[in-house]
Amino acid sequence: DVKVTQSSRYLVKRTGEKVFLECVQDMDHENMFWYRQDPGLGLRLIYFSYDVKMKEKGDIPEGYSVSREKKERFSLILESASTNQTSMYLCASSAPPEYGYTFGSGTRLTVV
Amino acid sequence: GDSVTQMEGPVTLSEEAFLTINCTYTATGYPSLFWYVQYPGEGLQLLLKATKADDKGSNKGFEATYRKETTSFHLEKGSVQVSDSAVYFCALSLNYGGATNKLIFGTGTLLAVQP
Numbered sequence: 001d002v003k004v005t006q007s008s009r010y011l012v013k014r015t016g017e018k019v020f021l022e023c024v025q026d027m028d029h030e031n032m033f034w035y036r037q038d039p040g041l042g043l044r045l046i047y048f049s050y051d052v053k054m055k056e057k058g059d060i061p062e063g064y065s066v067s068r069e070k071k072e073r074f075s076l077i078l079e080s081a082s083t084n085q086t087s088m089y090l091c092a093s094s095a096p097p098e099y100g101y102t103f104g105s106g107t108r109l110t111v112v
Numbered sequence: 113g114d115s116v117t118q119m120e121g122p123v124t125l126s127e128e129a130f131l132t133i134n135c136t137y138t139a140t141g142y143p144s145l146f147w148y149v150q151y152p153g154e155g156l157q158l159l160l161k162a163t164k165a166d167d168k169g170s171n172k173g174f175e176a177t178y179r180k181e182t183t184s185f186h187l188e189k190g191s192v193q194v195s196d197s198a199v200y201f202c203a204l205s206l207n208y209g210g211a212t213n214k215l216i217f218g219t220g221t222l223l224a225v226q227p
Binding site for chain 1: 144146148154155156157158161201205213214215217218219220
């Protein structure tokens with residue numbers, strides 16, 4: 001089975017800190033995604049990547065950046081964490097032909 | 113734009129009751145459709161999928177049929193168990209001219225099954 005691993009289940013960071021969320025997949029998938037999940041809003045796409053060093057903005061990229069130096073790893077960066085970035089962050093990967101996603105277990109980030 | 117609408121929750125049922133969670137979509141092309149499930153404290157897991165009209169996806173006693181005429185993909189199960197308590201997300205996948213498809217989610221429906 002495809003496995004998507006997020007490095008931390010829970011994180012607490014201070015306002016203004018630079019935060020790195022790491023995601024690794026082990027099935028050679030081309031596509032990787034970062035979502036945030038908030039009550040009543042469902043999942044919202046932050047950024048995605050379809051190849052090494054390639055990235056595209058999703059629906060809510062403001063305040064975030066990403067890095068994909070290797071195919072298996074996709075990092076989400078909060079340049080200067082703010083309290084409104086407190087959320088559950090979910091990483092996913094996918095491959096053709098049907099593009100169903102495989103998700104990691106999520107990182108619950110609290111910014112204080 | 114393209115979107116997914118699913119019924120508001122929470123849905124509270126007794127064990128062995130029949131479950132329906134409604135899902136309708138709006139899409140400019142011909143999407144693939146998915147149901148994902150999220151158990152407490154976990155990430156999303158793919159429950160079932162359908163890639164073209166009239167396809168039926170099924171898994172673990174859950175079923176959903178891709179209805180193009182009504183743009184719907186309702187989730188059903190004949191007899192729910194306490195262990196089915198979770199949040200269920202309906203989603204569609206489309207290519208927007210880029211290198212990959214994007215998955216668009218509904219807001220999720222919380223199902224609580226009581227013994």
